[in-house]
Amino acid sequence: MIGRDLLCIDDLTREEIGTILETAEHMREVAARDVKKVPTLRGRTIVNLFFEASTRTATSFEIAGKRLSADVVNFSTRSSSLSKAESILDTARTIDAMDPDAVVVRHNVAGVPKRIADVLEVPVINAGDGAHAHPTQALLDLFTVQKEKGRIDGLTVAIVGDIAHSRVARSNIAGFQKMGAEVRVAAPPTMIPAGVEALGVKAYPSVREALDGVDVVMMLRIQLERFAGALFPSIREYSATFGLDREKLRYARDDAIVMHPGPVNRGVELSHDLADRRPSVILDQVRNGVALRMAVLYLFSGRPPGQSALDGNSGGD
Amino acid sequence: MERFILKGGRVLDPASGYDGVADLRVEYGRVAAIGADLPVEDAEVMDVSSQWVTPAFVDIHTHLREPGQEYKEDIASGGRSAVAGGFGTIACMANTEPVNDDPSVTDFILDRARQDSPARVHPIAAATKGLKGEVMTEMVALVEAGAVAFSDDGKTIMDTGVARRVMEYSRLVQVPVIVHAEDRTLVGDGVVNEGSVSTRLGLPGNPGLAEAVHVSRDIQLAELTGAHVHIAHVSTGAAVEMVRVARERGIRVTAEVTPHHLALTDEATLGFDTNTKMAPPLRGQADMEACRAGLADGTIDCIATDHAPHAVHEKDVDFCEAPNGILGFETALPVVLDLVRTQEMAPLELVRRLTEAPARIISRPCGTLAIGAAADIAVFDPDRRWVYDPAKGYSKSQNSPWAGQELTGRVTYTFVDGRLVFDVERGVLAP
Ligand SMILES: [Zn+2]
Numbered sequence A: 001m002i003g004r005d006l007l008c009i010d011d012l013t014r015e016e017i018g019t020i021l022e023t024a025e026h027m028r029e030v031a032a033r034d035v036k037k038v039p040t041l042r043g044r045t046i047v048n049l050f051f052e053a054s055t056r057t058a059t060s061f062e063i064a065g066k067r068l069s070a071d072v073v074n075f076s077t078r079s080s081s082l083s084k085a086e087s088i089l090d091t092a093r094t095i096d097a098m099d100p101d102a103v104v105v106r107h108n109v110a111g112v113p114k115r116i117a118d119v120l121e122v123p124v125i126n127a128g129d130g131a132h133a134h135p136t137q138a139l140l141d142l143f144t145v146q147k148e149k150g151r152i153d154g155l156t157v158a159i160v161g162d163i164a165h166s167r168v169a170r171s172n173i174a175g176f177q178k179m180g181a182e183v184r185v186a187a188p189p190t191m192i193p194a195g196v197e198a199l200g201v202k203a204y205p206s207v208r209e210a211l212d213g214v215d216v217v218m219m220l221r222i223q224l225e226r227f228a229g230a231l232f233p234s235i236r237e238y239s240a241t242f243g244l245d246r247e248k249l250r251y252a253r254d255d256a257i258v259m260h261p262g263p264v265n266r267g268v269e270l271s272h273d274l275a276d277r278r279p280s281v282i283l284d285q286v287r288n289g290v291a292l293r294m295a296v297l298y299l300f301s302g303r304p305p306g307q308s309a310l311d312g313n314s315g316g317d
Numbered sequence B: 001m002e003r004f005i006l007k008g009g010r011v012l013d014p015a016s017g018y019d020g021v022a023d024l025r026v027e028y029g030r031v032a033a034i035g036a037d038l039p040v041e042d043a044e045v046m047d048v049s050s051q052w053v054t055p056a057f058v059d060i061h062t063h064l065r066e067p068g069q070e071y072k073e074d075i076a077s078g079g080r081s082a083v084a085g086g087f088g089t090i091a092c093m094a095n096t097e098p099v100n101d102d103p104s105v106t107d108f109i110l111d112r113a114r115q116d117s118p119a120r121v122h123p124i125a126a127a128t129k130g131l132k133g134e135v136m137t138e139m140v141a142l143v144e145a146g147a148v149a150f151s152d153d154g155k156t157i158m159d160t161g162v163a164r165r166v167m168e169y170s171r172l173v174q175v176p177v178i179v180h181a182e183d184r185t186l187v188g189d190g191v192v193n194e195g196s197v198s199t200r201l202g203l204p205g206n207p208g209l210a211e212a213v214h215v216s217r218d219i220q221l222a223e224l225t226g227a228h229v230h231i232a233h234v235s236t237g238a239a240v241e242m243v244r245v246a247r248e249r250g251i252r253v254t255a256e257v258t259p260h261h262l263a264l265t266d267e268a269t270l271g272f273d274t275n276t277k278m279a280p281p282l283r284g285q286a287d288m289e290a291c292r293a294g295l296a297d298g299t300i301d302c303i304a305t306d307h308a309p310h311a312v313h314e315k316d317v318d319f320c321e322a323p324n325g326i327l328g329f330e331t332a333l334p335v336v337l338d339l340v341r342t343q344e345m346a347p348l349e350l351v352r353r354l355t356e357a358p359a360r361i362i363s364r365p366c367g368t369l370a371i372g373a374a375a376d377i378a379v380f381d382p383d384r385r386w387v388y389d390p391a392k393g394y395s396k397s398q399n400s401p402w403a404g405q406e407l408t409g410r411v412t413y414t415f416v417d418g419r420l421v422f423d424v425e426r427g428v429l430a431p
Helices: A014-031 A055-067 A086-095 A112-119 A135-149 A167-178 A207-209 A233-243 A272-276 A281-301 B074-084 B105-117 B139-145 B160-170 B196-201 B208-225 B237-248 B261-262 B265-270 B285-296 B329-336 B347-352 B358-363
Strands: A045-050 A073-074 A102-105 A124-129 A156-160 A182-186 A203-204 A216-219 A257-261 B003-013 B019-026 B030-035 B045-048 B054-055 B055-063 B087-092 B121-127 B147-150 B177-179 B229-231 B255-258 B377-388 B407-415 B419-423
Touching: A014 A055, A014 A135, A014 A167, A014 A207, A014 A281, A014 B261, A045 A055, A045 A086, A055 A073, A055 A102, A055 A124, A055 A135, A055 A281, A086 A112, A086 A281, A102 A112, A102 A281, A112 A124, A124 A135, A124 A281, A135 A216, A135 A257, A135 A281, A156 A167, A156 A207, A167 A182, A182 A207, A182 B030, A203 B055, A257 A281, A281 B265, B003 B030, B003 B347, B003 B377, B054 B347, B055 B074, B055 B329, B055 B358, B074 B087, B074 B105, B074 B407, B074 B419, B087 B329, B087 B377, B105 B121, B105 B139, B121 B139, B160 B177, B177 B208, B177 B358, B196 B265, B196 B329, B208 B229, B208 B237, B237 B255, B237 B285, B255 B285, B255 B358, B261 B285, B329 B407, B347 B358
Parallel strands: A045 A073, A045 A102, A102 A124, A156 A182, A156 A216, A182 A203, A216 A257, B003 B045, B003 B054, B055 B087, B087 B121, B121 B147, B147 B177, B177 B229, B229 B255
Antiparallel strands: B003 B019, B019 B030, B054 B377, B377 B407, B407 B419
16 A cells, blocks of 8 residues: 555555554554554654644544654645645645655545645545545544444444535445445435435435444534535424434444544534443544554555554664 | 639538538639539649548637636637637637627627637627626627627526516527526536536536526527527537427527537546536436437537636636636547447538538528638548647647547648638648
């Protein structure tokens, strides 16, 4: 994977996803140490290019880079001149001039990381582009499920919420299917994208039906500012019909877990008690996110395979 | 060259139905004779054997960007690009700055064209002032100034009451109202065809329904008002079908299709190339096939390129931000010749869609090789392969999805008024 781009889940084989998840497991051990840092990427520069405000993902990548001892440079719309309509070529050239070893890109329009990757030689990691893809989120969700369930193959996953506008949904659909799980989606018809069958999922108009017997329930964040009143009549009606509470959760398997990419609209997608307590694993997702992103940075921009991710001496500079 | 003979080409003249190997003689800018082994006498002879000789093409949907956006294109560069693609006559849309909603702008465009353009240029005036969809333009004065049609093009008139009055009033001047049929409330923020591709890409979809709904409305308005309504750049099977039915019922509706909607589908967008972004968007396979069939059976009258230059820096932004449209002139012929290669269309019929049919829509006496007609002629080699490089083309812009691709079919000569204005070996010869 070294030197390659990670733009969407389709860039990865099932075996490669397995490797990433195994590496993330090692990275978690680093997080458990007193000194949460290894010299693996010392002397390397990782540029975080965030065209869209996202404290969580940006922070997660930053911590991941720093725990690997990389120099992390953050560019965001606020701290630089990057504007909505800046030439992609100009942006890429600016970044290239910093001679980075990897570039992490987030943009609110689908396709921008791909266009930057087309220009740059160095690996580009997509940290979320519009409603297109968010591969590291899907990988950390796979990692979390793997740890919880011991497997992914053969599980059934229900994704509930605004599928049409969700990159998390698209990448998770692709990721879970690739690892052998069955994926269902549930949303009001206004939030199901045209030709959803192209994604290989069945769409349910009812949460209870969609949850019937599932192992994993993944709730999506609703963009209230953009869509309340446009794609659904009111928050109250949305949470009553598509919000998850313990009553609806009873339709899932007894040992089902609840996931959410965060931040949660409490009382909208998830009832308060579910947001905080088992079977929800939301905080584990956040924690696993750092380990998973360490694995991705290591595998895509780090040393050649055969050298331990955790052994700084053989990692060299 | 006051007298010359194009010798031994395959002459195709849809207006007369002629299709055969012949010589074509031009005298003093007019077609003088067509026949086998014409006597040379004092004429110069150009050997065009194994090439096709047709009327110069006519494009009734172009954006020349002058006045106001000369960094994208101007009438000189647009005219040069046109003749390099075999076009002798082009009609330009009104979305300039200022908008062509006043006879002074129409005059300006025509003046410029006379000085700078090797192709004939006919302005299309705005249907409403400022393209705002509110107040109709002075159609009588604009037609007297030289406007050949009215259109707000991409600024579709959404107010059905205004659209009705525009169409009623247009009967006074007997020129077509050209409609960019997209219901903007259904387009929303859509940037690619709504369907499996938009879903996979996560880009906002623009449904084919937006076109169908609007075509339906405007066909009903055409029936009510008796106006000649011309549907621009048809992209869906539903629209083709509605036009077909309307014409069977005798409603005055004509239609055009672009080369890109005949040749590309939304799959071309999968790499997020903004040179595949246009309005209406590239559709799915079934819609593309319906457009091809509609062109072949004559439901769609003509091919129009919707030549829409945009500067490199304007297209080199994110997909939602990028402007709509692509270059059209220099790639049109090789792209549409595919319909002949696949035998979906007879050569004479394809040439008709590029010449006589669009000329008829704007009531201009071009697009024919009739004896005595102005010698506007395209000569091309339908089998010649070449690699298209927009940087080496004549437009000021480079926004083409065919950049760097090998195309089959190349224009070798273009004549306007009997004057050689393009020679593939020597390039565009000054206007
Ligand atoms: Zn248009």
